Ligand code: ADP
């Protein structure tokens with residue numbers, strides 16, 4: 175959509191069919207890779223460079239180092255023994271010979287290599303039978319004197335159906351249409367000067383067509399100033415887009431919950447334990463937010479078992495005290511039900527009415543709950559996604575709490591907010607405060623990028639008296655020993671989990687593996703009551719089994735990773751995770767969090783298949799060394815990179831075109847400063863930067 179407030183924005187949308195050579199077929203191939211506009215091609219950056227600006231004497235070639243060579247054909251040999259092959263020996267003034275070797279070739283090619291012909295070629299030499307050889311070099315037969323390249327040649331990520339030469343040509347044509355600095359540049363001059371980074375135009379030209387003296391090592395590492403310039407603008411755009419969502423939300427009003435907090439105090443005093451310092455601090459932060467007439471947008475990060483629920487319950491009491499409602503939404507029925515039981519136990523003695531709304535509440539019961547929710551008789555409502563369904567209308571929702579937020583998308587979070595506003599959110603609407611909780615901490619630097627629209631609190635302390643889970647890594651061959659270990663633990667009245675994972679994580683295959691593990695363990699441990707849960711079972715069956723385990727009528731639970739989130743069985747003290755080397759750190763940490771919730775010494779056995787990759791070794795070692803979710807998250811970032819850490823599903827964070835958070839996270843503080851400045855001084859420019867890089871994704875703002 176073209177916008178009338180600036181040329182730079184219009185350029186964004188110029189279609190690729192304006193380029194010569196882009197017909198419908200090519201356009202379709204490009205579109206399949208998300209390349210629709212000229213700007214998309216400008217931002218399609220090379221992944222490699224080839225230096226054809228100089229010739230290397232054959233004698234000076236080194237194995238493994240790509241180079242350009244020019245020489246005269248001395249001998250040609252065709253072989254057919256095992257497969258067709260063509261060997262062309264060329265020599266140059268350096269009195270050395272290089273062999274060009276081809277396994278696929280056409281007759282016309284053979285004809286080109288007549289002895290005496292001059293050939294210029296580029297490739298990476300390796301040691302061959304007689305000196306160095308290059309397999310399938312890119313080459314050209316030279317008939318007249320021919321100039322060397324002026325710039326390094328870009329190598330672009332391959333696009334199916336478009337040859338590398340055509341792609342390079344298309345991107346070159348698009349670059350020829352780059353507007354001048356004035357039309358293209360959005361960052362104010364003063365800002366650019368203080369950053370000492372090139373203009374956008376200069377940056378793009380440098381990255382696509384680096385001059386021959388460019389710092390190639392920096393370019394390949396992605397740390398060249400030209401690349402940092404592009405990264406900075408992209409990170410800035412994403413950050414601004416989140417900030418604008420936040421600003422838009424904060425235009426709304428919210429009920430100021432500024433009561434004395436007596437109900438929350440009564441809850442706190444009735445608890446069988448004292449709050450940790452961290453719980454106390456985070457509650458005070460929330461309480462301060464809730465007293466404002468604008469919606470709170472706060473994320474509470476806290477490791478498994480850090481006690482987020484009670485903090486949420488105290489926050490809810492601030493709403494109830496004000497005569498309003500609070501809702502708590504959890505991603506699974508089991509988890510929601512666990513919350514329900516906790517909250518009823520805590521709140522009913524205070525005279526607070528807690529209602530339950532999940533998918534399985536149907537018919538008359540559902541109608542009754544809906545009536546209570548609508549009348550306001552239900553002061554606290556606990557449930558699953560069912561809370562967001564049509565027909566659920568609150569009387570006066572003041573606080574929406576979302577647990578394990580990484581399991582929900584941004585949209586679902588907003589949908590619950592909209593419930594509070596009667597489903598329609600105008601600018602002057604009154605919306606509920608939002609509290610989201612997650613046990614999947616993400617590193618501080620990333621939190622800044624992923625949650626720029628939220629304030630972040632951390633419960634970074636576990637309640638006292640927890641014994642850390644002893645973690646060991648064992649090769650899968652030692653599986654039989656574990657049978658005895660389970661027998662021992664269960665004989666002492668404890669419970670155990672056996673978690674099945676597989677390389678192929680299609681539900682069906684994993685379910686089968688879990689099924690056969692279940693059968694094998696049942697046979698090996700006839701005296702134990704063994705249960706099974708996996709993703710292919712009906713929700714009702716899954717819940718029944720989980721409940722039996724929670725109630726202690728099962729000793730051993732064989733499960734897939736469906737048990738990852740939130741279930742609290744304090745008596746479970748042993749967990750065995752099969753193929754642990756296949757799982758990421760965050761997932762291992764979540765799973766391990768299922769044990770060690772009571773006071774008994776617990777252990778976690780990570781079974782692996784040898785041989786371990788270096789990465790897997792490091793992961794298992796990290797698990798053995800620490801229980802701190804924040805440390806594990808930092809390590810995860812280091813080992814995996816943020817792409818996997820922050821799936822779009824998890825955070826609503828878009829994927830980047832040029833930025834790489836593992837590499838570029840250091841720019842984030844600067845990004846935040848620039849954003850502050852732009853939002854204060856030139857919000858129109860902020861808009862245009864978002865439009866250029868994020869474009870349609872800004873629709874979250876009105877979602
Ligand atoms: P999570 O942060 O993983 O959601 P929960 O809120 O489920 O953790 O709390 C885990 C367990 O710890 C619960 O049984 C809860 O009652 C208990 N708990 C919470 N806070 C404290 C505390 N300060 N001292 C002791 N136990 C606590």
Ligand code: MG
Nearest residue numbers: 482483577740
């Ligand atoms: Mg929890």
